[in-house]
Amino acid sequence: MSERGSRPTRIEVAIDRGVFMISVAAELAEMHPQTLRMYEARGLIEPSRSPKGTRLYSQADVERLRRIQQMTAELGLNLAGVERVLALEAELGELNAQLEAKALEAEAARRELKAQLEALRRSMGANIVRYAASGTAIVRAADARSSFGPPRGARRRQA
Secondary structure, three states: OOOOOOOOOOOOOOOOOOOEOHHHHHHHHOOOHHHHHHHHHHOOOOOEEOOOOOEEEOHHHHHHHHHHHHHHHOOOOOHHHHHHHHHHHHHHHHHHHHHHHHHHHHHHHHHHHHHHHHHHHHHHOOOOOOOOOOOOOOOOHHHHHOOOOOOOOOOOOOO
16 A cells, blocks of 8 residues: 555556566466476476576466467467477567568558659659540651651651
């Protein structure tokens, strides 16, 4: 309780900060502490350590332990299968992050290209002459404005 006798102070802890000793983590994950040690030896879990070397498990570690337990108990995977699933999930996460980064780069490039194209259109607006194809001969825009006809050596196509 605080000094004024009101509600107790609530402390927020990061999900990846090691705060649980092995006995508490084992209880939260509903498994024996020796199982946690075995999972650590296999590389399935990596708790942080206190300055004196005590294992400290985070909430994320406890959730991972529950996920491992689900894969072994409900899905029937052995620990080698669990290792493979976790490795593939990590790889998938990395690939998704790369894909998201590339999508952001592509969107930025698209916006830049659109801006450049618009600037080009504005700068070339007076020089662009639109024409419509018809059954008659196609004459270059510069030739159509000239009173002298097509340039020397050029022929008009017959329709």
